[in-house]
Amino acid sequence: MRVPYSWLKEYLQTELSLAELCHLLTMGGLEVEGFEEWTAQDGGATEQILMTSVTPNRGDLLSIIGVARHAGALSGDGHSQPASSFPEVDEALIDANKATAGPVTVEIVDPIGCPRYSALLIEGIDVGPSPDWLRYRLEAAGIRSINNVVDCTNYVVWELGQPMHAFDFRLIKDGHIIVRRAEPGEKLLLLDDTWQMLGPEDVVIADPMGAVALAGIMGGADTQMREVTTTVLLESAHFDPVAIRRTSLRLGGTQASYRFERHVDPNLTLPALARAAQLILETAGGAITQRALDVKTADFAPQAIEMRPQRCNAILGTDLDAATMAAYLRRLGCQVEEGEPLAVCVPTFRPDIEREIDLVEEVAIVHGYENISPTVPGHLVASGRLTEVQRLRRRAGELLRECGLHENLSFSMTCAAELDRCCFPSDATSRSLVLLSNPISTELSAMRRALLPALLEAAARNARQRVADVALYEIGTVFHPQKIVGQASRLSTTPPGETPVVPNGDEAPLGEGPDLPHEQQRVAAIMMGSPLVGHWNLPDEQAGVDFYYLKGIVEQMCTGLGLTRVSFVRYEHSMFHPGKCAEVTLGERSLGVMGEIAPEVGEAYDLPGPAYAFELSLDMLLEQATLQRAYRPLRRYPAAERDLAVIVPDSDDFSAVRLAAEIAQAGGQFLESVTPFDVYADAEQFGAEHKSIAFRLIFRAEDRTLTDDELDGAMAEVHRHLEERVGTEVRK
Amino acid sequence: MDDKLEQLRQQAVETFQAAADEEQLEQARIEYLGRHGQLREIMKDLGSVSPELRPALGKLANQVSREVEQAFAQRQEQIAAQVASQEAEAIDVTLPGRAPRVGKQHPLLATLEEMIEIFLGLGFTVVEGPDVENYYYSFEALNYPELHPAMDEQMTFYISDNALLRSQTSPVQIRVMEQQQPPVRIVAPGRCFRRDTVDATHCHTFYQLEGLLVDEGVTFADLKGTLEVFAREMFGPQCHMRFRPDFFPFTEPSAEIALTCIICGGEGCRVCGNTGWLEVGGSGMVDPNVLAGVGYDTETYTGYAFGVGVERLAMLRHGIDDIRLFYTGDMRFLQQF
Numbered sequence A: 001m002r003v004p005y006s007w008l009k010e011y012l013q014t015e016l017s018l019a020e021l022c023h024l025l026t027m028g029g030l031e032v033e034g035f036e037e038w039t040a041q042d043g044g045a046t047e048q049i050l051m052t053s054v055t056p057n058r059g060d061l062l063s064i065i066g067v068a069r070h071a072g073a074l075s076g077d078g079h080s081q082p083a084s085s086f087p088e089v090d091e092a093l094i095d096a097n098k099a100t101a102g103p104v105t106v107e108i109v110d111p112i113g114c115p116r117y118s119a120l121l122i123e124g125i126d127v128g129p130s131p132d133w134l135r136y137r138l139e140a141a142g143i144r145s146i147n148n149v150v151d152c153t154n155y156v157v158w159e160l161g162q163p164m165h166a167f168d169f170r171l172i173k174d175g176h177i178i179v180r181r182a183e184p185g186e187k188l189l190l191l192d193d194t195w196q197m198l199g200p201e202d203v204v205i206a207d208p209m210g211a212v213a214l215a216g217i218m219g220g221a222d223t224q225m226r227e228v229t230t231t232v233l234l235e236s237a238h239f240d241p242v243a244i245r246r247t248s249l250r251l252g253g254t255q256a257s258y259r260f261e262r263h264v265d266p267n268l269t270l271p272a273l274a275r276a277a278q279l280i281l282e283t284a285g286g287a288i289t290q291r292a293l294d295v296k297t298a299d300f301a302p303q304a305i306e307m308r309p310q311r312c313n314a315i316l317g318t319d320l321d322a323a324t325m326a327a328y329l330r331r332l333g334c335q336v337e338e339g340e341p342l343a344v345c346v347p348t349f350r351p352d353i354e355r356e357i358d359l360v361e362e363v364a365i366v367h368g369y370e371n372i373s374p375t376v377p378g379h380l381v382a383s384g385r386l387t388e389v390q391r392l393r394r395r396a397g398e399l400l401r402e403c404g405l406h407e408n409l410s411f412s413m414t415c416a417a418e419l420d421r422c423c424f425p426s427d428a429t430s431r432s433l434v435l436l437s438n439p440i441s442t443e444l445s446a447m448r449r450a451l452l453p454a455l456l457e458a459a460a461r462n463a464r465q466r467v468a469d470v471a472l473y474e475i476g477t478v479f480h481p482q483k484i485v486g487q488a489s490r491l492s493t494t495p496p497g498e499t500p501v502v503p504n505g506d507e508a509p510l511g512e513g514p515d516l517p518h519e520q521q522r523v524a525a526i527m528m529g530s531p532l533v534g535h536w537n538l539p540d541e542q543a544g545v546d547f548y549y550l551k552g553i554v555e556q557m558c559t560g561l562g563l564t565r566v567s568f569v570r571y572e573h574s575m576f577h578p579g580k581c582a583e584v585t586l587g588e589r590s591l592g593v594m595g596e597i598a599p600e601v602g603e604a605y606d607l608p609g610p611a612y613a614f615e616l617s618l619d620m621l622l623e624q625a626t627l628q629r630a631y632r633p634l635r636r637y638p639a640a641e642r643d644l645a646v647i648v649p650d651s652d653d654f655s656a657v658r659l660a661a662e663i664a665q666a667g668g669q670f671l672e673s674v675t676p677f678d679v680y681a682d683a684e685q686f687g688a689e690h691k692s693i694a695f696r697l698i699f700r701a702e703d704r705t706l707t708d709d710e711l712d713g714a715m716a717e718v719h720r721h722l723e724e725r726v727g728t729e730v731r732k
Numbered sequence B: 001m002d003d004k005l006e007q008l009r010q011q012a013v014e015t016f017q018a019a020a021d022e023e024q025l026e027q028a029r030i031e032y033l034g035r036h037g038q039l040r041e042i043m044k045d046l047g048s049v050s051p052e053l054r055p056a057l058g059k060l061a062n063q064v065s066r067e068v069e070q071a072f073a074q075r076q077e078q079i080a081a082q083v084a085s086q087e088a089e090a091i092d093v094t095l096p097g098r099a100p101r102v103g104k105q106h107p108l109l110a111t112l113e114e115m116i117e118i119f120l121g122l123g124f125t126v127v128e129g130p131d132v133e134n135y136y137y138s139f140e141a142l143n144y145p146e147l148h149p150a151m152d153e154q155m156t157f158y159i160s161d162n163a164l165l166r167s168q169t170s171p172v173q174i175r176v177m178e179q180q181q182p183p184v185r186i187v188a189p190g191r192c193f194r195r196d197t198v199d200a201t202h203c204h205t206f207y208q209l210e211g212l213l214v215d216e217g218v219t220f221a222d223l224k225g226t227l228e229v230f231a232r233e234m235f236g237p238q239c240h241m242r243f244r245p246d247f248f249p250f251t252e253p254s255a256e257i258a259l260t261c262i263i264c265g266g267e268g269c270r271v272c273g274n275t276g277w278l279e280v281g282g283s284g285m286v287d288p289n290v291l292a293g294v295g296y297d298t299e300t301y302t303g304y305a306f307g308v309g310v311e312r313l314a315m316l317r318h319g320i321d322d323i324r325l326f327y328t329g330d331m332r333f334l335q336q337f
């Protein structure tokens, strides 16, 4: 809010400099975000403006008086009020639902939406331009000058915080103001020349003909003040914050609704009428001919709350005495009866103070947060540590970084078009997305279903910057409309070995609820170009990443997480090259997919060369992962090596992993490992669509060096098994 | 004398052959063939030998001298050839080195991890909640009154009336307290979302670290003390936290937390808007309504909570001037940390 300094000083007498005042307010809960040196458009006035930022609980600070009151309370200087008083206002006609004074009748039909409506008639006014001082004040505050009467009401809004409205009284049918809910389908032309369709959630000011104003938001066009108006009816009412907010959320807010939503003092209606009347009589002439009307459906008495000084100190960690606390609260306008506890009467401009804890906060604010000495809590005796899953997740990231991949972050929000671009599988399950109902843009209108599309985009972005070598991984959450598989909860405070204490023995699963989408943690990576720095003298086929390089990284990560049952099976996936794609499985479960990105996808992203990628379920990986390692004694006796090569058809039935398993099965008790080390095809030598795979077998005994005879025997057994049982030719 | 000569010959030949380079060979030459070398010295002794033995010994001495000189020349040639051949293998040592790339942690998550380490050291444990939250945990359980303008500040993304992207990590407080009796001491890191337009300092996606401590006798002074420790550990002993009144529905009293500007050390600069302070988050004493809502006895237990933004701290630590860099995936950016 714009607070002109000279206006503020009318009600605040203080020795503080402007800078000191701003610091006091900022540290006292009303942030002064800055100053403006303001000059009127016609150059006729200058002013210093404080730009304040008001928290949504403090509607009382949305006025000049409110700021003066708070500054006076914080500094102890106090503040003053505008001196405007009229007997017709002081002795307003009070009634609980309907009151009449002369030609004016006010009736409240909806006491929920409008608990209080005060009104005052002024006759014989002369509507015209405002005097300079009024115009400048409003311009400095950021309000457009309209005419002297409307300007006076706006002046009061800014000064006291009470929104007001001025009706051309002659246009109110029968002089009868009715505050009610709008009829379904009722229409109203507002001051800003827009037609609004209203309904029963909107509170309106009406006459017997129909709505004339949208309560707490904007007046109607038909009854507005004009040049020719001679009789004005001033409205000063109290509206329900929730009712006003419901309407303003739908139709848009105004200065008035902004204040009503944040609560206006219900006892401000009459002082505001008096102040407005004073200003109007000064600037537009006229006379008050009738008593004001004050229809109020409640008595709006100050709230009484008790506060235990001991409790206050226990919460703040202070050692203040009760008299000091009482003095602080009095400075804020409370009436305090000392005793144990303190009996506090809270002024009606502070509806946010409802409970003991709210008073504690006020004591802290007046005392000054900076005057509370910090202590380090003595409760922090237990050692904090990460849970097993959290440590495993960190380790997974570390392993990938150790393999040379940089950690990447991408947005959780994406769109369906991104899935088309990367040829994401088109089945209904793959394409069902969690959609936002109020996205910023269509590009960010759905929650991501996978991590790879964003990694592809990151690779493309690097390529556009001529960065050809890309190695990125991301660990992140993906979202599915429904739960698909069982998942470990990420929300566990329980260190290993402890059981959580569950209140009421109610073991509700944490992390998600019935209406929430399923969230899964994934790990994904993309590689392109070379994994080496400085590969200037290596041929591309040696320097570049390929399928096996990335597979090696997946294996390193899995091994590092203590997973031994990971395997790779030929797989078809629309995002990947049909011949270079594998499903990664852990035992019986599918973790995800890896391979070379399909050429058409690479083209869609303008990638300069082949890219390799994987995306796996981290949740599933971590379910079985472990950081525990048991030491295996080092073997004392040397190993013996034997190589063998088999000629097999180029088919998945004779994959390296299957042949190695067959060899291991036949190799006997001393066979320690079987590793393929050479693969090549030669149509002349082996026949078309055949290839040779060479394996190195390592044999070792625990207690001695193996003899040649023993090794030859084992190898013979392997040969026999391969030729007779597996049906392959062993090269001699 | 014969023996002496023979011994000398053997020694000299062996020494020459053992010489590894030109320098050692030259030293050996001086030792045996120099003007005061052993060969000259032994020649001098020839004068004292009886005349009848002299011719034979002279002949032998000459022969030894020739052989020694030959051995020297031969070794000299060998060494020269070796030097030439190694020179031919010489490489340009100034060309770039070659090694596997070292992967780097994302600066945002590295900062978050360091923050977490500090709180782990203070006895907090780490919990995480879902990115998509329901209305109850996001607002109702956090004491947001129905239709309160405080919700405007959250600029929430909605999926349905009841499902939304969390705009702060605070819902985790409720999820944890529902499951556990005091003492509770947790930090909850996580991704949050607000409908903010993206520019150099704003983004619709950001990270927060939430903290919650509930126990008997927890005070506002404890909150200040804990966050002071955090500020010191994170940015050094000259760094302090400033607390000033603010409003959050789920804390009372509430405080905005600001850090001594680490750019200017509190003197005031462009980054901190000349205030000397950088706003980093919100905090306060957990509102009794929140504690009562999860079934805690509010007379026995009090607690504090705080939420600290991660982006700003990471940007300050590294001098990063554009928040959008965090999400580009640019290798040139990521490899710098």
Ligand SMILES: [Zn+2]
Binding pocket: B261, B262, B263, B264, B265, B266, B267, B268, B269, B270, B271, B272, B273, B274, B276, B277
């Ligand atoms: Zn600074």
